Amino acid sequence: MPTAIAITRYQGMDALELLAPDGARATVLLHGGHLVSWVPAGGEEQLYLSPKSEFASGQAIRGGVPVIFPQFSGRGPLQRHGFARGKPWQLVLAEQGEDDALAVLRLSDDAATRMFWPHAFELELSVRVAGQSLEIELACENKGDTPLSFTAALHSYLRVDELNEASVQGLSGLHYWDSVANVERQQRTDLLLPGTPGTEDLDRIYYQVKQDLTLLEQRGTAERRLQIRQQGFDDAVLWNPGAAKCAQLADMPPEGYRQMLCIEAAAIERPVDVAPGETWAGLQSFTLLQSGQSA
Template sequence: MSEDLNPAVVLGSFLGQPALRLRAPDGASATVLLHGGHVVSWIPAGGEEQLYLSPSANYGAGAAIRGGVPVIFPQFNERGPLPRHGLVRTRSWQATESVLRAGHAIGVLRFTDDIATRVHWPYRFELELTVSLAGKELDLELAVTNTGDKPFSFQAALHTYLRCIDPTKLQVEGLQGCDFEDNAPDATHKTGQQWGDVLTLAGPIDRVYRQVNRALTLREIGRKASIAMQGFDDVVIWNPGESGAAKIADLPDDDWQHFLCIEAARIAEPVQLAPGEEWAGMQHLRA
């Protein structure tokens, strides 16, 4: 496809699932499943896979895929009456655009409410996930529009599983001074503040950091990555550790050693959206 032609949906497959495959002129590539609007692969130009995807992941109707970048909406985890992590990660999206522009490969997927979602959540809405990549960078933008006649509030997240060599030897920088809520099973204090600029992992971690207004840096031997957010005020840092992984059916027992979730999120203060209004949040990743 040449630059700036009319958008065309370029569909392929991934493990038997319909997928939008994006490839920039410099070789950077990404794969997005229509199921869940779920990014399952990101390979920067000249690099290697940056996302973790469980080899035991489930696919198909109703499945929540373990790994990649699940889209969480309109509820985070079990913080409300809806199914865990909301309504859209287990349903089919529509690929609406795939184009090369200014050296970037860009894909857009859309999800619109239907009778099945309104059984759980009686609101009309539309989501668009825009995936843009080139070189060493990947941008993910989630836009939410209230298409109904009633206001609603929601939580949202891009639940990004970043591949790593050993989470116990990596460092996350940029969280200094941020308050957090600690949801790890063995947490002695449910709230706290990040005093040092370097976060390291000594075991399972499940924290929601609030009001994170700066980019984060992930460092490990031979690798450095940056994560920046816009519109998402919170960051979730999650790894189940050895004990937690053993309880997760779609995660091999030892695979907790191969990823760290750094999630752009809006949790502590849900977004309030009036009829006709739109909200957008972005996660920018650089390998």
């Protein structure tokens, strides 16, 4: 029988500490449905969380996995990245099973959301952790009687020891929108090298991502390999602010950009349309294939 997991506190906020029987663990806040930590079994922290981030009601948290809904960035009339990441979510389920730990949170429309986005909806976020893997699923049900349309993302901040030693594999041949240069381009090389000349300020939306991506990080003679999969989300965003922009972010240390790289599962180019009574779901999963730790 599964064992229920009680609500605890993290940085003064209600949280769920998911612990799988094999030692894999994750921490999810009810604030924003925000995942702030993931540690694979026997491993180390895989997510970046800014030490300068504020933990306050209504405030966005810098790092972890923010839920972006119903608008990505400033691409529309709503507040940047929408309202879901600043709202309190409700606990549906949190339990430890035979070989995993699972949390399910829910966010529904209310008077405040309908002022800006006049739709009846129900979001459900599921976080499952076991072994070397983490799965995050975002589902949206249209509870109204008219169609709704949205853009969304799981804005995953991945931790690296040093950005200049990291690369991303699996983007070759994809078209992407370069949000820095405001131009569409095609990825011609198999490896993207963030932090190298021309990519210090990295902000790209890759379209129609069908294949797995891999975050590679050289750690001395060892290599870390993190496999990234997505379903339901057509696009992937790669983002790192670089030195100049990072220095302007009040909730980031000036050198914080060197310890993170965002690889986000997203639906941006083609907004998601959901008919009344229908449900859409998108998934992003991570599997640590090699830890990069010395034997």
